[in-house]
Amino acid sequence: MNRGLTLSNLVVTGPAGLIVTRMDLHVEPGQTVALVGESGSGKSMTAKAMTGLLPRGVSATGNLQLDDTVIDLSEGPTALSHLRGKRISLLLQNPFTSLSPVHRCGEQITATLSPDLRRSKDEIRRRLDEVDLPERVARQFPFELSGGMRQRVALAASLASNPQILIGDEPTTALDVTTQREMLNLLERIQQERNMSLLLITHDLGVARERADKILVMYAGRLVESGHGSDVFTHAQHPYTAGLRDSDPPLEHRLIELPAIAGSVPHPWEVAIGCVFAPRCNRADDHCRSDAPELVGTASQVACWKPITQIEEQPTLQIAHDVAPQNSKDPLVVLTGLSQRFTPTAPLALDDVSLEIRAGEAVGIVGESGSGKTTLARCLIGLQSFDSGTISWSIDVPMAQRAQIVFQDPTSALNPAMTIGATLAEALRAGQRDKSEVESLLHLVGLPSEYANRRPSGLSGGEQQRVAIARAIAPRPRLLICDEPVSSLDVSVQAQILNLMNSLLRDLGIALLFITHDLAVVRQVASRVYVMNNGKVVESGAMEEVLLSPQHEYTRQLFASVAGK
């Protein structure tokens, strides 16, 4: 009899302290449950505990029940070994590292089957067919396939043993939006065909809202709210859930300011007493700070002393008009016919790209991986040479004052051996400015002045990105290039950084080139947008026009793929 999976009283403890605190979870057969949370919320550790894959030094207690089998998790990973990969399967995030590079895909898919089935051509064909892959893939190695195809192979492998429950740990996060949609559709179809339970672990609220029957929200190792489908967000009771919902940038309109949650996600072991969210909550009182609330409720549950009630008025979001492109101003830089090919056999990374950026204007470039958007930025800033075309600047200033760049990963963008102050002072000197401005620069990006003495390792990801932005604006460049500046940040922190960028642009009058794969994010920042695909600009125009009436087929496809918006 199939009764689904129940996880009760899960506690995960690491070397520094608690990682997951008293977690309960139930997935019915054929049901999709989404576990939503930001980094450090403990959602991945929950998946690892359920499959006995916890890293060294991390242990779990609690019970896992699958039908009539009850497993005491404190018995260690061996207790789960006869379920893992058989009745419980795990699909991981990165299809580039989760497959073995030296084995053919066919072998990897059937590795868990009995020896006589393992070599059966029919079996392999059937498995590939289920995930919509052609038969030839069986003889190919993972590196010969695209990311989306690899993830399908990984899915086929995790389905091979016909599991009752599939745990997907961010299974579509590493994929492009269009591929992501196909993958989610495939997952849904297979799940229905097999009446399989699906536990979907994701940081993407849109994916959860669109696909899940039940959503659980985790914060700092605790379950803070759970409920049915998108109700969890539309009628959020926990202030964190509401904050998460509001700080997720909308695609339909531009907001004057994104409602951000102040501060950043704490480590679960740092929270000693009281509600985990209290330090960042604007509803918190002394009670919240001294006593931890329990999860209460029947249909929907919430762990909060002062939950948001239905009658309470939802704060109205201030919708702004998209900023009209400033056609009157002179172009700051004009790119004409830029082309670049990395190796003679590779396709063009940039194919006759022309674009212009006007002084003080915010321009967005939207495209998926491999579209050439990053190559374009690197050519513009001089980190990359190009085969043909011209880049002409209308200003005659030193390189450092022309353009600066902010990268995606803030951790590797700062020199770990230098203090924040030294990093900023160096950038100021490069722009012939005085290093006494370090303090005002820190204030400008919303950091206290004592951060000057810290090293990057002592800062959170959002704070590091603020420093990276401060360094980029230090020489007062005329153009700021941001290459996916918020895609490695948590949603609540992403909103803070986007607000910061908008206010900097307003105050300093710097032009912005914002490169992203995320349409909703670019809408909040840019007034004009270029859509790139396969090294070409396929569409361009004012933000509102492109969004309202996309002309090119690819742009339309991109819009259709955005989940849950």
Add this chain to the structure above:
Amino acid sequence: MTTRRSLIPFVTGIPLSIIAIFVLASRWIVPNATQQDIMTGVTAPGTAGHLFGTDQLGRDIGQLAIAGASSAVVGPIVIALGSMMIGILLGTFAGYMGGWLDLLLSKYADLLLALPTTLVALVVTGLIDGGYWVTVLVLIMLFSPTDIRMIRGSVIAQTGRPYIESAKVLGLSRRRIMFRHILPNVLPVAFSTMLLNVAFALVSMSALSFLGLGVGPGVPDWGRQLSDSRDLIDRNWGSVVLPAMLIIITAAAINLLGDWLQDRFEQRAVQR
């Protein structure tokens, strides 16, 4: 596992600090180490006043070993430091500048690497009739190619990182990027490699003095002591065991400490 590894600094620190005291203060601890006493001759360990016995010249084995610490340890430290300085300078240039300079320096390193260390040291010091410091110099040259390669690799790994690209975009000079930005991030690895090199050099130097090269006659040194006492092993086993043990313990302790440091730095790099 974690707890056992965390003991390494203590386990290695105790013998290493005792040896450091021997190196720095042997002239005060054992001022008469080389004093000969023909009348005593060879005695077994445990003879009155001689814990480890004496050699055929009546010198106290224990005192001799304490006095021999400095020539056994100072040379290897100089070798490791010298070869790392060459490694940092050439490795950084090769790694950051790339192109023909990298090719040239890498080929030079490959060439040196192809030479058998002990054999070349034997031939060169034998040919130019050199003493201790010539041996040290030869070993610096022979140790440097691995350091050049190691530093070059680490520099290349850093060069691709966004913080270096940001420095380039700020228009900083190449010298500043190399020595102010890249080098501090390479130094931790360089330091742990240097420690490992001290251990290797200690064994190499001891082997060379055992073969009669390196320190001059009469100068106390572990390797020399070992070779001098070979014939006495049946009359005084202490004369062989003590210097041999000292070489092994020192080399192993330094090696362990270097390994431990390397792991620590790697962990820190991951956490970043």
